[in-house]
Amino acid sequence: MKIKHKFDGYAAIYDEWFMENENLFMSELKLFLKVLGNTSNKRILSVGCGSGLFESYIDNTVVEGIEPSMDMGSIAEKRGINIIKYGLIEDIELPDNTYDIIYFNGSSSYIENLMPVYEKSLAALKKGGKLILLDVPKESAFGFMYLLGKSLKTYNHEFLENTMPKLPYPLALASAGIWHSTEEKINVLKCLDIEKFLFYQTLIKNPMYTNEEPEEVSEGYKSGGYVAIVAEK
Numbered sequence: 001m002k003i004k005h006k007f008d009g010y011a012a013i014y015d016e017w018f019m020e021n022e023n024l025f026m027s028e029l030k031l032f033l034k035v036l037g038n039t040s041n042k043r044i045l046s047v048g049c050g051s052g053l054f055e056s057y058i059d060n061t062v063v064e065g066i067e068p069s070m071d072m073g074s075i076a077e078k079r080g081i082n083i084i085k086y087g088l089i090e091d092i093e094l095p096d097n098t099y100d101i102i103y104f105n106g107s108s109s110y111i112e113n114l115m116p117v118y119e120k121s122l123a124a125l126k127k128g129g130k131l132i133l134l135d136v137p138k139e140s141a142f143g144f145m146y147l148l149g150k151s152l153k154t155y156n157h158e159f160l161e162n163t164m165p166k167l168p169y170p171l172a173l174a175s176a177g178i179w180h181s182t183e184e185k186i187n188v189l190k191c192l193d194i195e196k197f198l199f200y201q202t203l204i205k206n207p208m209y210t211n212e213e214p215e216e217v218s219e220g221y222k223s224g225g226y227v228a229i230v231a232e233k
Contacts, residue, residue, distance in 0.1 A: 004105050014170070018053060027226070028212035032134060033058070042100035044100065046103055047104045050067065051075040051108070053079075056160060064084045065084065077154070097126050099129060102132070110177055129232070132230050135182075138180055139182070150175040165211060182199075182227050189229070200230070200231075
């Protein structure tokens, strides 16, 4: 029996939302490109690669993907991603000391217990390799918006009146998220003996205005609606 995963049935909506929010997407893409850096001659794993939308802007021949949703993964494969496994990262064995970069682009927000997943990922990295976590932080304005929409089961509520972007992230996808804080993820990594960190952020503006124009990437993590943690093994 085929198992239905959270993004099954939403692959087209996911891509359409980013294309309709083009400037917001470009802001997130700039952060993605910044933290990946030069990918030449590197072995890279994307955990929860989704539709491969972000990867379509890089040389994705070096990217291997893990993706639970067949709907999303089939689009990623058409975009050139090598899906090595369909399924949840929690259920997949990774080879030790293999990858130069492993990244979770938004996918940590759909994983309840981060510790074993990050531990597994760090073991699969080569010495000096990078674990990169890009996410909407729970404590950000976007995080608050998604959590409130999830609690209310709608964005159409008086509490959210005159606060919402024109095209908010689809409620079904926001409601499926766990939404961890940045500090939570840092603490998990510190418990796994990670000491070297870099932090970058974008979507500094209020969510109502983030699609007006692309934003530049800045260092830090305490202001952004999309934040990257770069942890070196």
